[in-house]
Amino acid sequence: MKYGFGVDLGGTTVKIAYFDETGTMLSKWEIPTVTDDGGKRILPDIAASIRQYIAQKTVEPADIIGIGIGVPGPVNGRGVVNKCVNLGWGVFNIADELSALAGFPVKAGNDANVAALGEYWKGGGKGCENMVFVTLGTGVGGGIVVEGRLLHGAHGSGAEIGHMVLNRDETEKCGCGKCGCVEQYCSATGIVRLARRAMAGTDEVSRLHRFDPLTCKDVFDCGKAGDPLALRVLEQFYAYLGEFLADVCNVVDPDVVVLGGGVSKAGQVLLDGTRPYFDQYVFHAARDARFALASLGNDAGAYGAFKLALDAFGG
Amino acid sequence: MKYGFGVDLGGTTVKIAYFDETGTMLSKWEIPTVTDDGGKRILPDIAASIRQYIAQKTVEPADIIGIGIGVPGPVNGRGVVNKCVNLGWGVFNIADELSALAGFPVKAGNDANVAALGEYWKGGGKGCENMVFVTLGTGVGGGIVVEGRLLHGAHGSGAEIGHMVLNRDETEKCGCGKCGCVEQYCSATGIVRLARRAMAGTDEVSRLHRFDPLTCKDVFDCGKAGDPLALRVLEQFYAYLGEFLADVCNVVDPDVVVLGGGVSKAGQVLLDGTRPYFDQYVFHAARDARFALASLGNDAGAYGAFKLALDAFGG
Numbered sequence: 062m063k064y065g066f067g068v069d070l071g072g073t074t075v076k077i078a079y080f081d082e083t084g085t086m087l088s089k090w091e092i093p094t095v096t097d098d099g100g101k102r103i104l105p106d107i108a109a110s111i112r113q114y115i116a117q118k119t120v121e122p123a124d125i126i127g128i129g130i131g132v133p134g135p136v137n138g139r140g141v142v143n144k145c146v147n148l149g150w151g152v153f154n155i156a157d158e159l160s161a162l163a164g165f166p167v168k169a170g171n172d173a174n175v176a177a178l179g180e181y182w183k184g185g186g187k188g189c190e191n192m193v194f195v196t197l198g199t200g201v202g203g204g205i206v207v208e209g210r211l212l213h214g215a216h217g218s219g220a221e222i223g224h225m226v227l228n229r230d231e232t233e234k235c236g237c238g239k240c241g242c243v244e245q246y247c248s249a250t251g252i253v254r255l256a257r258r259a260m261a262g263t264d265e266v267s268r269l270h271r272f273d274p275l276t277c278k279d280v281f282d283c284g285k286a287g288d289p290l291a292l293r294v295l296e297q298f299y300a301y302l303g304e305f306l307a308d309v310c311n312v313v314d315p316d317v318v319v320l321g322g323g324v325s326k327a328g329q330v331l332l333d334g335t336r337p338y339f340d341q342y343v344f345h346a347a348r349d350a351r352f353a354l355a356s357l358g359n360d361a362g363a364y365g366a367f368k369l370a371l372d373a374f375g376g
Numbered sequence: 377m378k379y380g381f382g383v384d385l386g387g388t389t390v391k392i393a394y395f396d397e398t399g400t401m402l403s404k405w406e407i408p409t410v411t412d413d414g415g416k417r418i419l420p421d422i423a424a425s426i427r428q429y430i431a432q433k434t435v436e437p438a439d440i441i442g443i444g445i446g447v448p449g450p451v452n453g454r455g456v457v458n459k460c461v462n463l464g465w466g467v468f469n470i471a472d473e474l475s476a477l478a479g480f481p482v483k484a485g486n487d488a489n490v491a492a493l494g495e496y497w498k499g500g501g502k503g504c505e506n507m508v509f510v511t512l513g514t515g516v517g518g519g520i521v522v523e524g525r526l527l528h529g530a531h532g533s534g535a536e537i538g539h540m541v542l543n544r545d546e547t548e549k550c551g552c553g554k555c556g557c558v559e560q561y562c563s564a565t566g567i568v569r570l571a572r573r574a575m576a577g578t579d580e581v582s583r584l585h586r587f588d589p590l591t592c593k594d595v596f597d598c599g600k601a602g603d604p605l606a607l608r609v610l611e612q613f614y615a616y617l618g619e620f621l622a623d624v625c626n627v628v629d630p631d632v633v634v635l636g637g638g639v640s641k642a643g644q645v646l647l648d649g650t651r652p653y654f655d656q657y658v659f660h661a662a663r664d665a666r667f668a669l670a671s672l673g674n675d676a677g678a679y680g681a682f683k684l685a686l687d688a689f690g691g
Contacts, residue, residue, distance in 0.1 A: 135661045138505075138523060143661065190453075191530040205627070208453060212522050214629025215506040218661030225626045226619055226657050237659060304541055311540045312520070312627045314529025342541050344552060346450045346458065346533030 063375070065126040066111055066165075067179075067367030069172065069359075070094065072133060072147040075107055078363035079114065082126065082375060084183055088114075089363060100148040104155070108162035127166035129370035130159065131175030131362045135217030140169045143217050168373040172362055174211050174220055176321070177204020179365030184357040185319035193315045194355070195222065195306070197324035200236070201244040201251075205313055211369070222309050223248070227301055246301040249277035249323050256280050256294045265290055281327045295334060303338020310339075314347040321355030328354065378690070380441040381426055381480075382494075382682030384487065384674075385409065387448060387462040390422055393678035394429065397441065397690060399498055403429075404678060415463040419470070423477035442481035444685035445474065446490030446677045450532030455484045458532050483688040487677055489526050489535055491636070492519020494680030499672040500634035508630045509670070510537065510621070512639035515551070516559040516566075520628055526684070537624050538563070542616055561616040564592035564638050571595050571609045580605050596642045610649060618653020625654075629662040636670030643669065 062081050069076040071094060078089035092110050095102045107130075115122065132155060134145030140156025160167040170178070177186075177194035186192040186206070194204040201223030205212040212219040223244040224237050231241035245251050253275050260269055267290035272279040283291035306318055325331060332352040340348060357364055377396050384391040386409060393404035407425050410417045422445075430437065447470060449460030455471025475482040485493070492501075492509030501507040501521070509519040516538030520527040527534040538559040539552050546556035560566050568590055575584055582605035587594040598606035621633055640646060647667045655663060672679055 189530075207522055207527050208525070210523070212628065214662065215504075215631040216629055216661055216664055218659060219627075219629040221626050221629070221659045221661060224659040225623045229619060229657075239657065239659070304544060308540045308623065309627060311536050312534075312624060313527065314531055314534040314536070316530040342544075342554065344533060344536045344539040344554070346531055346536060347529065349531055 063124050063126045064120060065367050065370050066128045067363035067365070067370070068107060068128060068130040069175070069362030069366060070103070070107070070130055070132050070148075071172070072096070075103070076359070076363055077107065077110060077114075078360070078367065080367045082371065084364065084368070084371075086360065086363070089360070094148070096147070096149050098149075100145070100150050103148060104159050104162055108159060111163055122164065125165050127168065127370040127374040128159065128163060129175070129366035129368065130155065130167060130169045131172035131366045132169055133172045136169050136171050136213065137215065137217040138213040140167070141217070142169070166370070166374045168369045170211060170213060170366070170369050171204075171217060171219075173202035174204040174213065175365035175369060176361040177206060177220070177319075177365065178211050178368050179357055179361035179363070180319050180321065180355050181206045181365075182368045183364050184361060185321070185353040185355045186317050189316035191313065191315040192317050192319060193306075193309050193313055193350075194319045194321065195309075196322035197247060197249065197320060198322035199248060199250055201248045202322075203309070205315075207313070210372075222305070225305065225308065227305055243301075243305045246298065247305060252277045252280050252294070252298050252324065255297055256291070259290055259294050259297075263290065267291065269294075277324055278326075281330070285330075299334040300338045303335045304342045306335065307339050307342030310347045310350050311344045315350050317351045317353055319353050319355050321361065325354055378439050378441045379435060380682050380685050381443045382678035382680070382685070383422060383443060383445040384490070384677030384681060385418070385422070385445055385447050385463075386487070387411070390418070391674070391678055392422070392425060392429075393675070393682065395682045397686065399679065399683070401675065401678070404675070409463070411462070411464050413464075415460070415465050418463060419474050419477055423474060426478050437479065440480050442483065442685040442689040443474065443478060444490070444681035444683065445470065445482060445484045446487040446681045447484055448487050451484050451486050451528065452530065452532040453528040455482070456532070457484070481685070481689045483684045485526060485528060485681070485684050486519075486532060486534075488517035489519040489528065490680035490684060491676040492521060492535070492634075492680065493526050493683050494672055494676035494678070495634050495636065495670050496521045496680075497683045498679050499676060500636070500668040500670045501632050504631035506628065506630040507632050507634060508621075508624050508628055508665075509634045509636065510624075511637035512562060512564065512635060513637035514563060514565055516563045517637075518624070520630075522628070525687075537620070540620065540623065542620055558616075558620045561613065562620060567592045567595055567609070567613050567639065570612055571606070574605055574609050574612075578605065582606065584609075592639060593641075596645070600645075614649040615653045618650045619657045621650065622654050622657030625662045625665050626659045630665050632666045632668055634668050634670050636676065640669055
């Protein structure tokens, strides 16, 4: 049996997991992400942690397939990072550098793309060949798998679907500097924003006014309780999400659309609310795409990172 | 040296070309597409024409790599056609069927996707790994190449980007049955439609009124001559096209966007007019995508079809 590591590099912690070649996670742990000094300690820390683990476990280095890593920024197919603002990183080949430090081959990808690969392999997209993964969290991220392979993009920004244009008349700016991005309507913060706008535009009594600060979960809870204003806000959100997902499917034509991130905790109601709008906007030949919820939670990144290494070096 | 065939199957004619393995087109000819009786003669006619060519040329069948074919409808990665309305075809495996008739291995793809592969290999996308190809003709079609491989889609409708939603407030129906598709604004007919709407909405004197029927080329010609109404129509078209291309690039992040089809005969003015809107709507990490014009014209489909076979069977 061969083994390997999946690394999910975040802005505050690094999740590292140890897998066997069948994809069983045998162990996982975290180390802090030290972003001081342009983040120059991050890769040596990861390499040291992995080497220490191998020494303790008395694993034969010859039995290690390699290391996969997901990074919070654009990474192209050759492992070149194109600025990770959160980590203080510029442009360099992370795969080559971590490989030199750890002594094993390394394959790198963008964190959302890598999480997509994890859900494709062991989660909500299991058994499919073509998948669109969407994380609806503070922002909206995505990852696309085409015939079993990640779409990295020429500049490492493949599947940045949270920044597709959903409303060209929007005047407020998205975090990316553009106006009218998907992320401004379909993220957890986007839903709260839609609710605030709705509340400001009416004198209608609503449970939504009871919350300060108002959260995305509050909006869903008010909807469940039958609050009419909350229901209208959710309907508006479902319409935006359905149109957006249809457009992604009009490009990619996947077997399945997997929804993850905090907003997906709303569960089946999210899929049921969005589907009619999706059906309205999707091209007929792509309408058979299934909707599914992500199932790996925070482990998706580690699974996907190891899968990246397994595909590259597993022979 | 090995050889093979690229077949571009259209609704009225079948273009067949003979290539050597380096991609040099050695010969090309056409046969009519006989769509009578549910199109059941189409594949036997193609097989007979290819066998006849081989007999005349005294090529050794052992030197034939295979046949690639582009089909006007959805085709998945395994060669299953999912209805070609123009040909009268239902659902069947065209690759298996043509292979049995012709005696060579066959690989099939959607015609727009296959043309994209041709432009990727020998045309406007030459030298790139990731490409978006857009045909702006009577309709709007597309093809996407990811790290050198065609995105077929799970149901054979990958890159049906002409049916992305561009205007959710549109009330007129697209040919696909939806409202507000890219094709309604960015095709040759879409441009004429924008011009008609503009003419109907103003008393302004314009050269556009001189043409009946008005064509897409007339609108571009009036723009070149400085007609203010035509220039405003073109600006509106460039804005739609720029937003649309930005959204596709936000998903795919290609090296290059190649524009083909009748509208692309407008040339550099099309690229220059569209670019500022593209820059406004594209995610920053994907903004370095180049724009280029298609260069293979009607031969793109045959080149791409042969390349499909070469990739599959060329060893």
